[in-house]
Amino acid sequence: MLLGPPLFNLEPLLRPDSIRALPGNGVCAFRYRKLDRHMQIIVEAPADCTALSLTLGGHRAEVAVGANLSERFAGRRVLFTLSKNNDPVWIRDWARFAHRFHGADAVLFYDNLSDRYGLDTVREALSGVAGIEIAEVVSWPFKYGPQGLDAWRFWDSDFCQLGAWEQARWRFLAMARSVQVGDIDELVLSKTGKSVFAAAEDDFFGTVRYRGRWVLGTDRMPPLDAETPRRHADYDTVLKPLERRRFGILRQDANASPPKWTVVPRRCPETAQWGVHRIANWLPAARVSSAFCYRHFREINSNWKYDRLGRDAFDPAVHEIDQDLIEHFARWKAD
Structure with missing residues (x-):
């Protein structure tokens, strides 16, 4: 689950292949939820996933998967x-x-x-x-x-x-x-x-x-x-x-x-x-x-x-x- 402020005008840049699981770089299915001053992207990632790669409009970033505490x-x-x-x-x-x-x-x-x-x-x-x-x-x-x-x-x-x-x-x-x-x-x-x-x-x-x-x-x-x-x-x-x-x-x-x-x-x-x-x-x-x-x-x-x-x-x-x-x-x- 990715959490953050709403994407607003960046939302159209979120494409079906925008999120990939690392290692392996496989494409992940996801769903996007709009909430009050908040958004959530719920990602279907494999069990061995340690990080996610997110690409928007040609810009790419990686985020480590945090532990469930x-x-x-x-x-x-x-x-x-x-x-x-x-x-x-x-x-x-x-x-x-x-x-x-x-x-x-x-x-x-x-x-x-x-x-x-x-x-x-x-x-x-x-x-x-x-x-x-x-x-x-x-x-x-x-x-x-x-x-x-x-x-x-x-x-x-x-x-x-x-x-x-x-x-x-x-x-x-x-x-x-x-x-x-x-x-x-x-x-x-x-x-x-x-x-x-x-x-x-x-x-x-x-x-x-x-x-x-x-x-x-x-x-x-x-x-x-x-x-x-x-x-x-x-x-x-x-x-x-x-x-x-x-x-x-x-x-x-x-x-x-x-x-x-x-x-x-x-x-x-x-x-x-x-x-x-x-x-x-x-x-x-x-x-x-x-x-x-x-x-x-x-x-x-x-x-x-x-x-x-x-x-x-x-x-x-x-x-x-x-x-x-x-x-x-x-x-x-x-x-």
């Missing part, structure tokens, strides 16, 4: 993320929380061009987390892509993350027991005490999706100090829901963060595409559960996208103290 995560409950320059303390806390409350026992961590530290720093941060038995840190050295104007407009060329999701799905996670997809600044809370992994595993289709709430820094907290790292457990304030109606009918929370999801990979159809906020082309994955809600920490961030360190003046009409978050942190600290 899915057995490494077989039967595991895996945390999966893409990250750049997140503080190692945050990475460790994120993994510890997921193990404590959801039973995560493995981490697949894609590092996207961090320049504050090397991959070994991430490995060291994860190696000290009790209960995380496997941690794979993968270099993903590609430009992220344009950010658009808002959550919906002009996110048309951010190929990086969707490519990482599909590569992780097929190379590492195909045999995983279940996979939770999220960011370092997100912690999933359960309203019933049930693990989000268990919820996906028990679901008939094998997936659960849940919305998020923003966790903010306010003037109730000590001022930000460059010498003291911020921690998830320092925060207790969220934005209150702000109801609006989409199309004048559907009730929505305008302050909510877009949904995230957990899935059992082997139950996810091949035609579905793993995305950031949804699994596309798979109707059961559109459901949203009320049993889980993740917390999205505004200040647990390296400001790679925009400045998220502006403090709010606490306003009871806008903010509320998050008792669920406080109780989770209390139980965590008591362990």
